[in-house]
Amino acid sequence: MxxxxxxxxxxxxxxxxxxxxxxxxxxxVFKDDLSYTAKPGQFLMIWIPRIEEIPxxxxxNSKEGYAAVTIRKSGIGSTALFERKKGDLIGLRGPYGNxxxxxxxxxxxxxxxxxxxxxxLLRLASYASKKKLxxxxxxxxxxxxxxxxxxxxxxxTEHVDSxxxxxxxxxxxxxxxxxxxxxxxxVRNNTFDCVYTCGPELMMxxxxxxxxxxxIPVQASLExxxxxxxxxxxxxxxxxxxxxxxGTVFNGKQLSKILDFGISYRDKDGQKIRYN
Amino acid sequence: MDTNDKNYNLxxxxxxxxxxxxxxxxxxxxxxxxxxxxxxxxENIGAIVTKxxxxxxxxxxxxxxxxxxxxxxxxxxxGLSNPGVDAFSRELSNNKIVPIFISLVGSSEKEFSKMVxxxxxxxxxxxxxxxSCPHVSKMGMEVGDDPEAVNKIVKTVRMNTNKPISVKVGxxxxxxxxxxxxxxxxxxxxxxxxxxxxxxxxxxxTMMPILSNRIGGLSGNAIKPIxxxxxxxxxxxxxxxxxxxxxxxxxxxxxxYMIAGASAVQIGSVLGSSGPRIxxxxxxxxxxYVEKKQLKNIxxxxxxxxxx
Numbered sequence: 273m274x275x276x277x278x279x280x281x282x283x284x285x286x287x288x289x290x291x292x293x294x295x296x297x298x299x300x301v302f303k304d305d306l307s308y309t310a311k312p313g314q315f316l317m318i319w320i321p322r323i324e325e326i327p328x329x330x331x332x333n334s335k336e337g338y339a340a341v342t343i344r345k346s347g348i349g350s351t352a353l354f355e356r357k358k359g360d361l362i363g364l365r366g367p368y369g370n371x372x373x374x375x376x377x378x379x380x381x382x383x384x385x386x387x388x389x390x391x392x393l394l395r396l397a398s399y400a401s402k403k404k405l406x407x408x409x410x411x412x413x414x415x416x417x418x419x420x421x422x423x424x425x426x427x428x429t430e431h432v433d434s435x436x437x438x439x440x441x442x443x444x445x446x447x448x449x450x451x452x453x454x455x456x457x458x459v460r461n462n463t464f465d466c467v468y469t470c471g472p473e474l475m476m477x478x479x480x481x482x483x484x485x486x487x488i489p490v491q492a493s494l495e496x497x498x499x500x501x502x503x504x505x506x507x508x509x510x511x512x513x514x515x516x517x518x519g520t521v522f523n524g525k526q527l528s529k530i531l532d533f534g535i536s537y538r539d540k541d542g543q544k545i546r547y548n
Numbered sequence: 549m550d551t552n553d554k555n556y557n558l559x560x561x562x563x564x565x566x567x568x569x570x571x572x573x574x575x576x577x578x579x580x581x582x583x584x585x586x587x588x589x590x591e592n593i594g595a596i597v598t599k600x601x602x603x604x605x606x607x608x609x610x611x612x613x614x615x616x617x618x619x620x621x622x623x624x625x626x627g628l629s630n631p632g633v634d635a636f637s638r639e640l641s642n643n644k645i646v647p648i649f650i651s652l653v654g655s656s657e658k659e660f661s662k663m664v665x666x667x668x669x670x671x672x673x674x675x676x677x678x679x680s681c682p683h684v685s686k687m688g689m690e691v692g693d694d695p696e697a698v699n700k701i702v703k704t705v706r707m708n709t710n711k712p713i714s715v716k717v718g719x720x721x722x723x724x725x726x727x728x729x730x731x732x733x734x735x736x737x738x739x740x741x742x743x744x745x746x747x748x749x750x751x752x753x754t755m756m757p758i759l760s761n762r763i764g765g766l767s768g769n770a771i772k773p774i775x776x777x778x779x780x781x782x783x784x785x786x787x788x789x790x791x792x793x794x795x796x797x798x799x800x801x802x803x804x805y806m807i808a809g810a811s812a813v814q815i816g817s818v819l820g821s822s823g824p825r826i827x828x829x830x831x832x833x834x835x836x837y838v839e840k841k842q843l844k845n846i847x848x849x850x851x852x853x854x855x856x
Contacts, residue, residue, distance in 0.1 A: 280616035284753035317612075321754045325611035349611070361754055365616065499626060500614035502820040506578035506599075512587035514578075517823050541605040542580035543631040 279306060280502070282319065283364045288338070290358055293420035297388065298354050299331060299342045304364055307339035311371030312396035313493045313521040316341065317501040319363030320356070324349030327498045327516070329391040329470075330367055332398055344388050368501050369520045372396045372491050378465040380406040380433075382458065382488075384451050384479055386471025387413065390421045392493050392520075393470050397428040407434040408458065412451035412471070416444035452478035459486050466491065474547060477534030480527050490524035496537055507538055557838050558831060558846050560594070560811050562789050563712040563737040565673055567594040567647065567812055569831050570802060570846065574793050574816030575600055575651040575676060575716065576624075578824075580631060582639050585646045593827040594812060596646060597740075598636070600653035600678040602687075603662055605632035610760040614820075615749055617768070620797055622817045623749050625683045625764030628653055633666045643671045649714065653678040655686045657704040664708040674711040677702065679731075680718030680743035682765045689743070692727060693720045699734045706735030714791060717778075718743030724778045725785050732788050740791040740814065741778040745771055768817040769795045776808045783809025784854050797822075799833025809851040 289301040307316060310330040318341060319325045326349040331340035345354035356362060372392065374381070381400060385393040390411060400407050407429050413419045418440075425436045438446030439454050447454060452475065455467070459482065469479045470493040483490035496508035496515040503517035510532040513519065527533050536544045558569035571594045578584050579599030588596060608629025615623045630653075631639070640648065650667050652675055654660050664675065679698055681688025691697045698715075705713055715731035717724055719742055728739045744765025749758050757763075775794025783790045792810030796802055797818040805813045818826055838846050 280618060282615075282751065282758070284751065319612060319758070321751070321756050322760075323610075324760075325613075363751065363754075363758075499608075499611055499629075500624075500820065502614070502616060503823055504577055504614055504622070504624075504817065504820045505626065506580050506584060509578075509581045509584055512581070512583040514584075538580065539631075540607040541629050541631050542599070543605060543635045 279367065280365055284361050285364060287356055287358055287360050287362065293342065294418055297342060297344045297420055299340050300353070300356060300362070301333050301338060301340040302362070303338050305337055307364065307367060308337050310339065310367035310395070312399060313371040313392045314367035314369045315501070315520060316364050316366040317368070317498070318353060320349060320352045321361065321363065323352040326350060326353065327495075327501055329388075329493070330395065331391045332395045342388050342391050366501065368516055370518070372468055372493065372521050374400055374403065374405070375466070378405060380464055382408050382410070382455070382464040382467045384410040384455055384467065384469045384471070385412070386451055386475050387418070389469070389471030389493075390425070391470070393468060394421060394424055394428065396468055397425065401428045401431065404431065406432070408464070409436045410439065410451050410454050410458070411436060412439050412454070412475070414441045416440060419445055451475055452482065455479055455482055459488065464488055473534050480524055484524045484528055491521050492527060493520045494522060495520070497540060507540070507542065509538060557844065558834055560847050562791070562811055565712060569594040569834065570806065570812040571827050571830055572791065572812055572814045573597055574814035575678060576626065577816040577819055579651070580639070582643060585643070585648065588824055588827060589646045591824050591827040592831045594647070595649060595673060597649045597651050597676050597814065599630050600628050600651040600681065601630050601633055601636050601663065602628065602653050603633050603659045605635065606630055612758050612760060615758055616820060617749065619769055620818070620821070621766065621768035621770040622820060623747055623759065623764045623766055624744065625759045625761035627761060628681060628684050628687060633663050637666050637670065640670050640672065648672045649674050649676045651676045651678050651716070652705070653681065653687050655691065657700050660701050661704050661708050664705055668709050668711065672711070674713060675705060675709065676714040676716050676740055677705060678716050678743070679727075680716050680720065682718060682720070682744055682746040683761055683763055689718055689720045692717060693722055695722065695727070695730045698727065698730050702731050702734035702736050712737045714738035714740045716740040716743055719745050719774060719778070725781050728782045728786055728788070732786055736788070738789050738791060739782055739786070740793055741782055742771070742775045742794050745774065767794065769797060771795045772801060776804060779805055779810045780808040780853065783851050799830045799837065802830055802834060803837055803849065806846065806849050807851070807853045809854065811847070811850055
C-alpha cells in the first residue's frame, strides 16, 4: 500500500533538456527517481498544467535519477507537451502498469518497434543488454525522415551477436518493407526465445500473428486513451482487460483471445471505434 | 434465486429482486463494457451499476479528470462521459447473466422517458437515477437540489417501467433524508446514498487547480463516515431499502454500511488500488463474518445499529 501511495503522489518536475528526434517527435528529459527505475512497459500520467493529462511510456536517459518521455505531436495534449521548453514544469504520477518479462532461460530476443513504440523497447533493450542477451532490434518507419533512436538502439546492441535492422515502407533508408515483412524473413532463418513489440496496433497484430503461428513467445505493449491510469475509468478496456492495470504488456496467448486487439478501441465517450 | 449458490447466506433482497451477495459496482467505475461486466461477475460481484448514461454521447471533461489523493481517497470530475443511449443499448444487447442496473442522467423528464423506453426491453435488473453528480451543470445534483424536478423525473421513470428504480442521492443543499423522501413519494423503490462530495485540489508548485473542471467530487476513504451517517438517517426515517455507497474498501466497510441500514453496498474507488478481484476478497471476508457471528443470512445485520 505504501508503494501505491508514493507512485500516486504527483511530482512536479522541471524539463531539463529537450531533444528534437524528428520535426514532429521530441524527447523531454526530467529528474524523477520513480521514473528512473520504471520497468519496461510501464507508463506515467503526464500533467500539462491546465491543458491535459496523458499516459506516456517512460523513456530511458543515460544520467542516474533521470528519465524522459518521447512525444509525437497529434492531439491537444501531445501537441501541448511537444511545445514545452527547457525549464517548463510538468506533473507526473506513476509509473503504472506491468512490464515486459525476460525469462531466465532467454538467450536471444527479437525487439520490433515502430515510431514512439521504441520507447518501452529501448528500456527493455537496456535491461537485456545488462543481462548480456543477444538482441536483434528491428526499427521501422514510413520513411527516412521518420527514423529516430537509431544511435541509441545501436549503442544498446554493441555487444556480441546483436544488431539493429532498419526498415522503411518506401525503402528510403535501410531495408524496404514493413517490420512485419522483416520479421517474416528473420524467423525463417533464426531462432528467438521471445519477440517483444510496441508500435501501431495494426503492426503489432501482424507481429503477434507471425509469432503465434511460429510458436515463438511474444509480448506486446498496448496503448489506449486513459482518464485515470489506475483501473477506475474503464476507458482503456480491450474486451475484459484494462491496458492500465492488466497491461500495458500482454502476451501472445492473451492477445489471441482478445477480439478487440488490432480491431477497435474506446473513444473519449466510451463508444467502440474501429481501426481503419 | 438459486439456493444452491455457494453464497446463499450472503444473498440479500432489494425491493423485489434478490442479489447473490450485497456487493455492487458503484456507478462511474469501469461502467461501459459488457466484457468487463462479465469479468466482474466471475469475480463474484452481486450486481453492477453502469456509468451514468445520457440520451446523447458525452465526451466529458478534458484530463486531468481523476486524481488519486493518497490515503485511499480520490477526486474526480470526469464529466459524465458516456456512449449515449443508442450505443449503450447495443453494448448490453447480449447480456444474459450479469445483474445490471443502468444509471441514468439527464436534464428533463423527456430525456429520462426516452432512455427508459430504449432500455426497458434489455435483460437488466432496473435503474439508478443519478441526481447527485456534483460537477456537471444542469444534471445530477443541480437536478437533485430541486425537489420539484426530482418529483417529476422519478414519476416519469416510474410511468415507463415496472423494474425497480433506485434514486442516488448526495450531500447537496437539501437534507439527504428530505430528498430521499421526495424520491420515495414519487415512486422510487430504493435509495442509493451517497454520491461524491464537491471538492477541489490545487497544486502548490504551479499554483493551479489540478482538475480541468477545477471542482470535482471527493470519493474513497475520506467520505465513508458521511456515507454511513446518511444511510443510517435515511434507513431509520424511511421505509425503503437503502444501498450504501462511499469509501468502501474492505468487507469490514460493507458490514458497517449494512449495520447502519444498507441492504446492499456499492464499491468504486478502491478498484484504483486493488483491481476487480476486490469483489472476491470482500465476499470471502463477508462469508467468514457470517460464520463467526453465526448468522443464517447476512441480511440479519441490516440496520441493527438503529436499536442502540
